[in-house]
Amino acid sequence: MTTVASAPPAAPVPDAAPVAGPANLSAVPLRVALLGCGVVGSEVARLLTEQAVDLRARVGRPLELVGIAVRRPHRSRPGIDPALFTTDAAALVARSDVDLVIEVIGGIEPARSLILTALAHGASVVTANKALLAEDGATLYAAAERAQADLYFEAAVAGAIPIIRPLRESLVGDEITAVTGIVNGTTNFILDKMDTDGAGFGETLAEAQELGYAEADPTADVEGFDAAAKAAILASLAFHTRVTAADVYREGITEVTSSDIASARAIGCVVKLLAICELSDPDPTDAADPSPSRDRSVSVRVHPAMIPRSHPLASVGGAYNAVFVESRSAGRLMFYGPGAGGSPTASAVLGDLVTVARNRVRGAVGPGESSYAARPVADIGAVTTRYHLSLEVADVAGVLARIAQVFAEHDVSIQTVRQNGRGAEASLVIVTHRASDAALSATVASLRELDVVRDVTSVMRVEGE
């Protein structure tokens, strides 16, 4: 049977026919070039040697590491043959005998140029580069498609947790409606510590830096850039559309206070930095649409949020990551594991490497970009969720009525109000029903103008109903 339905059927194969694939080439190695030899790269290089026998059996041919592009070739990297090091990455990826290229340099350039050169020369590429994929994934996909080569990137999101293949393949027959992830270990470690110790952001960040959980320049993590890149990748895959990092609404955790965390605790919640990708609800006026997923917009955002302690994501502690997926048929799924680190990331890289190597042995190519749905990305102002607000208020009669009036004027419905303290210490804690970001922002602006409101001390989204 062929892929052309009108072609004559192939005869049944009753006995062991010769198997396609280069069985007679099983000793000919696939040649691997490695770009970058930091924490992840050196672990990949080490495992390629240490697990060579198993990797060969799994691929069907040996994997031979033929070069490692580094900036400092003379730096000591125990267990790795120094003869492999080169500073000329461009020459390495243009070598005619390289079948597979692993990119673990990170950043936009020179990573993009190197990957494009590798693909143009027909090599398949495995990358952990979330920033590049989130900024310019379409260019990489197109280059891979042109070259009929593979582009795999399991390590780009949530470290060792298999989430890219499940979205690209396992759930590809389903309609995913939401993906909510804790995808940045540094911020999860910090928020977890703040929750446990009651400490503030600044001192907890310093502690995380001392322990090696946060970098000297923590901006990419604590300002949510890292999570935003991952959110763009997850949303693109889940919703068959293109979402770039620039499309992602982003707030970091630097403004989260110990009082926010205490407020969360008081309503049975915990504060997490969430990457949230949502498909908008179907248009109720279009009930006859046979495929309700088309023409629906997506929202993609990264921000701290309160979630109930009973939510599966609430118990994800320390530097662990987890991704919670909701879909029409499968229901609610969760994927949990270590989100970073040399060994876990190397595991994801090597899983991809074996897959693309097997594809090459069989003359096959894995899935390419699926962006047929081409959905609009909703502006954050239109995105609805619940909100938690803390207000310091004057101790005068009728204060609650005046505040409630402001919410009503902006069409924001209040779910609960709690008054803490009395007199000069009085504060109000308000949790709303779902409201748009625009309506909530307008409400907060009006509240700040009210003479009975001394301060709006905290505004935070509440997710995971």
Added chain:
Amino acid sequence: MTTVASAPPAAPVPDAAPVAGPANLSAVPLRVALLGCGVVGSEVARLLTEQAVDLRARVGRPLELVGIAVRRPHRSRPGIDPALFTTDAAALVARSDVDLVIEVIGGIEPARSLILTALAHGASVVTANKALLAEDGATLYAAAERAQADLYFEAAVAGAIPIIRPLRESLVGDEITAVTGIVNGTTNFILDKMDTDGAGFGETLAEAQELGYAEADPTADVEGFDAAAKAAILASLAFHTRVTAADVYREGITEVTSSDIASARAIGCVVKLLAICELSDPDPTDAADPSPSRDRSVSVRVHPAMIPRSHPLASVGGAYNAVFVESRSAGRLMFYGPGAGGSPTASAVLGDLVTVARNRVRGAVGPGESSYAARPVADIGAVTTRYHLSLEVADVAGVLARIAQVFAEHDVSIQTVRQNGRGAEASLVIVTHRASDAALSATVASLRELDVVRDVTSVMRVEGE
């Protein structure tokens, strides 16, 4: 670049070259035959129609359902074209125009013959048939390899939870050391209910049957046969070896009492039916082995066990499933979601269907069997774990010393002892350190012969240190 290292390199492709694959055939459907139209099959048939536009966009060609093999063609199945029904399954799978076959009949025969016929005719097969894969997966794999067709079975284990692809592909560059799963929703529902309500097994089973969580004949679930089939599949994939259902040590939950569950609670544990697949520890005398995973045996077992309430599997409630994977590089991962039901299983089937359809469009084939490691399966007697024992003992001086002596004689080390009650009501609760099943069984036999032991009322394994 070709897969032959010595071949001349292909020229770089600077511009949009024609993409391989039948772009001009995009309107020619891939023809799908469905075997079985029960809860899962009817949902698959419904979704194939309802999501046709999205599925076509994801595959690159339409999917056309051309026939559904059923036993009762005249039964009412709303939303499915009755013209599709046929009772002649053998003729359906032998049709020359069928590209893809979905098997959701279950059981060994006629499912096996039908799948083999489909493969022999060149069709790719998607199946949810855990029993068949666990009994005779090797025959199916060999037939798929001969035909250069795909055999995918994500729905066979843990319903909608993507676990097959992660094991076959995402983690294929890593060394998996253990897979521990809650893979049977019926037994998890019953044990969860017994824990919550304090009720016994019999009445809880009756309640589960009334609610539709257990079948009229619950044997396959409560005796652990279903979980054992899934364990065999998981172990085969995780350890690159062949494990059949007959290799799996199996105990069901029919002997679990409310007192076992109360005992578990007393030591901070909960009782779960676990499917446990473990790679034995490396031989410490062979430190120079460059690939420590070879020549190590595996153990595969299904039985009720106590696990700490802090373990990620402990909070998996109701009919949910979860699979916990431990590997050398990735560390500890967990996959969680609905383990059964028409919609979740249909999601897994359709994910596979899109994948094998994409492969067909590209002329590719996904991964085949990986059983190169050919590991021995350890006898249950040699498997070590911790044990919890409850004993009714005589109220005489020196009873603990005599009991401890029996443990010592069998080289089973006691971790904790607690005495409950006094006089005629006295009972002892003992938790051991790791011991072999053989040593523990011999210990229990000796205890039963001791005059101071009136009864050994409960023996249960304790997992998840």
